[in-house]
Amino acid sequence: MSHTAHIPSHRKPRRSASKTALRAGVAGGMLSTIAVAGAAGPAQAEPVTQTIEMPTITAGLSTSVAASAQATQAVALDLETRAAEDAAATTAAKTAKKAKAEAVRKAEAEKKAKAAAEAEKKAKAAAERASRSAERTTLSASTGSSGSSGSSTASASVSSSSATGSAASVVSFAQSQVGDAYVSGGTGPNSWDCSGLVQAAFRTVGVDLPRVSQDQSTAGTQVSLDNLQPGDILYWGGAGSAYHVGIYVGGGQFVGAQNSSTGVVQKSLDYDPPSGAVRVL
Structure with a gap:
């Protein structure tokens, strides 16, 4: 062992x-x-x-997916709403800008039109005054050779009878405006141009005359300056192309809205001898 x-x-x-x-x-x-x-x-x-029991990962999956889908849809809807609002705001801004531009353009056009009308009115008044001055110069030159004695004879030859009836009303109205201002285009009650005064005077007796001098110079029967009666319409220039009118008031006198310097005056025919006359009454 x-x-x-x-x-x-x-x-x-x-x-x-x-x-x-x-x-x-x-x-x-x-x-x-x-x-x-x-x-x-x-x-x-x-x-x-x-x-061992393991936790499941699909228990709340469907709920989470649904919630996520709803959130995504809400975001998409919000973005869509904002886009629509932005588009509407842009359109409104463009419309407002266009309307403003149109308003400015219209205002400018109206301003220019008004300025042009005013300039045309002034030019017309200046031309009328110049034409009157030229006509008066011509008439004065043509009658100057006759001398003052000739003028006195002409004045004495006109009728000096007192106005009666409708003619008296026309004369009275015209004389009551003496001293008023002269304004081109004026029709009263305190400022007149020549044809506006004549038209208003005859309107007091129910006679509706044309508005402008040219037409008033042919509104009645042509009469000789040697045979005038109170209430006759005197005109300067040609019949149908007259540039100035007045009213004969008798006694070798007339009333007329002469110009911006004198206004409405009553003067002797020698002051501004007329070219002709028409009788309406």
Whole structure:
């Protein structure tokens, strides 16, 4: 018998390789199962099985997806609303800008038209005054050779009878305006042009004369300056092309709205000898 002592080994007995099986299910809410089996020592141990419940990842998925879809739809709707509001604001701004530009254009056009009308009116008045001056110069030159004695004879030859009836009313109205201002285009009550005064005087007796001198110079029967009667219309220039009118008031006198310097005056025919006369009454 050997004296060699039997020394037990300190080495741990080998374990057989552990066997692990993992079986997991994550679809449709299935339970996941983990099985672990192991054997220790020389003997084969019974496999140990343990069941672990894993959380499902689809339980609230449909709700989250629905909420996300609603949020996306809300954002899209908000963006669409903002786009519509921006488009409407842009359209309104363009419309307002266009309307403002049109209003400015219209105002400028009206301003220019008014200025043009005013300039035309002034030019017409200046031309009328110039024409009157030229005609008066011509008439004065043509009658100057006759001398003052000729003028006195002509004045004495006209009728000096007092006005009666409608003629008296016309004469009275004209004389009551003496001292009023002369304004081109004026028709009263305190400022007149020559034809405006004549027209207003005859209107007092129900006679509606044309408005302008040219037409008034042919409104009645042509009469000689040697046979004037109170209420006759005197004109300067040609019949149908007269540039000035007045009213004969008798006694070799006439009343007329002469010009802006003199206004409405009563003067002798020698002051401004007329070219002709018409009788309406």
